[in-house]
Amino acid sequence: MYGSAQTPDDSERTAFRKAEKKYKLDKSSVITKKPRKNQVKQEEDLSEVIDFKSILETDKETGETPPGISKLQSDFSRPVFCFEDRPGFYFIPGALSVEEQCHWIKESLGNFPQPPNRTNHNAIYGPLHDLFLAAQTQKVLIDAGTVNADANSTFTSNAQELDVKRWKTNEESVQKLSGDSCKVITASSLLRKLRWSTLGLQFDWSKRNYNVSLPHNKIPETLCQLAKRMASPAMPMGEEFRPEAAIVNYFGSGDMLGGHLDDMEADWSKPIVSISLGCKAIFLLGGKSREDLPVAMFLRSGDIVLMARQARECFHGVPRIFADTENAEITSLALQFSNQDDHCFLEYIRTSRININIRQVY
Numbered sequence: 001m002y003g004s005a006q007t008p009d010d011s012e013r014t015a016f017r018k019a020e021k022k023y024k025l026d027k028s029s030v031i032t033k034k035p036r037k038n039q040v041k042q043e044e045d046l047s048e049v050i051d052f053k054s055i056l057e058t059d060k061e062t063g064e065t066p067p068g069i070s071k072l073q074s075d076f077s078r079p080v081f082c083f084e085d086r087p088g089f090y091f092i093p094g095a096l097s098v099e100e101q102c103h104w105i106k107e108s109l110g111n112f113p114q115p116p117n118r119t120n121h122n123a124i125y126g127p128l129h130d131l132f133l134a135a136q137t138q139k140v141l142i143d144a145g146t147v148n149a150d151a152n153s154t155f156t157s158n159a160q161e162l163d164v165k166r167w168k169t170n171e172e173s174v175q176k177l178s179g180d181s182c183k184v185i186t187a188s189s190l191l192r193k194l195r196w197s198t199l200g201l202q203f204d205w206s207k208r209n210y211n212v213s214l215p216h217n218k219i220p221e222t223l224c225q226l227a228k229r230m231a232s233p234a235m236p237m238g239e240e241f242r243p244e245a246a247i248v249n250y251f252g253s254g255d256m257l258g259g260h261l262d263d264m265e266a267d268w269s270k271p272i273v274s275i276s277l278g279c280k281a282i283f284l285l286g287g288k289s290r291e292d293l294p295v296a297m298f299l300r301s302g303d304i305v306l307m308a309r310q311a312r313e314c315f316h317g318v319p320r321i322f323a324d325t326e327n328a329e330i331t332s333l334a335l336q337f338s339n340q341d342d343h344c345f346l347e348y349i350r351t352s353r354i355n356i357n358i359r360q361v362y
């Protein structure tokens with residue numbers, strides 16, 4: 001997604017790549033090396049990152065918005081902000097309550113990666129049931145060679161039954177392994193490496209389109225209702241948003257989503273409804289060309305972004321996740337999970353971000 005392995009010099013970089021480079025995590029600042037003598041740590045400059053949380057607060061107090069940003073005049077239940085020069089892009093800060101955020105985090109970890117929904121692990125291990133539960137109960141997967149699950153293969157119910165039995169306890173794996181040349185993979189490492197799951201019509205990443213022949217469930221009704229409600233500020237008069245597919249992205253510290261377009265849906269007048277959960281991130285919204293200077297903004301847990309019409313043609317990406325305690329801004333989420341005794345979810349989300357983006361495909 002990030003082009004060639006060679007690092008082009010700055011003159012060859014597009015404006016989008018330069019912005020990605022500016023905001024991506026500087027890994028050297030995370031590894032606690034003893035600073036070299038006279039080494040001055042470069043202060044990170046986030047002064048140009050638009051902060052809709054503070055824009056919302058100022059709007060509440062004074063009714064004013066910064067130049068170039070306006071509040072949508074609508075009867076929507078919450079304030080919706082737009083960029084005057086980027087039609088079709090909408091930002092709804094704090095659209096979800098903390099209870100709703102917890103609910104969707106649990107769904108994203110416990111239910112959304114369940115077959116027939118596919119995840120990035122399908123291509124290597126085939127469908128995996130109960131990954132989150134297996135990680136909590138310290139299960140392992142014994143990989144006797146690769147399952148050789150081609151990205152498009154459909155698994156028979158028999159194969160799926162076998163798959164349910166694939167999680168083993170550590171002791172079982174020791175017995176099984178003696179004399180065998182198998183590999184043991186912990187469920188918790190697979191959970192950490194979970195990058196995406198797809199709901200509803202399944203998106204085929206290898207072909208970059210929807211493969212309607214793959215088995216799938218409908219988008220869960222409650223997610224469907226939420227997406228319809230949230231899409232309304234971006235919807236053409238009198239039309240209805242039909243959620244048919246969703247991609248759930250899972251980010252850990254240092255992960256990023258490179259600049260891209262989502263152009264495999266038929267009707268670009270319809271929005272993509274994009275929900276942020278967990279650690280704070282930086283979102284880049286560029287123009288129709290990678291050469292256009294992108295605008296950077298913070299995305300926090302509970303924020304919702306809509307991209308419709310012209311905004312569907314704009315490059316966008318997520319160069320940065322703030323997974324450190326100081327900057328993640330998940331205090332209320334952490335409190336809510338602690339009160340609910342949901343420490344396993346808290347443990348995950350403390351250093352992770354989840355994005356659910358919901359689409360009408362046809």
Ligand SMILES: O=C(O)CCC(=O)C(=O)O
Nearest residue numbers: 247249262274318355357
């Ligand atoms: O993570 C985000 O906020 C954006 C996700 C996105 O652009 C996508 O999945 O196409």
Ligand SMILES: [Fe+2]
Nearest residue numbers: 260261262316
């Ligand atoms: Fe996208």
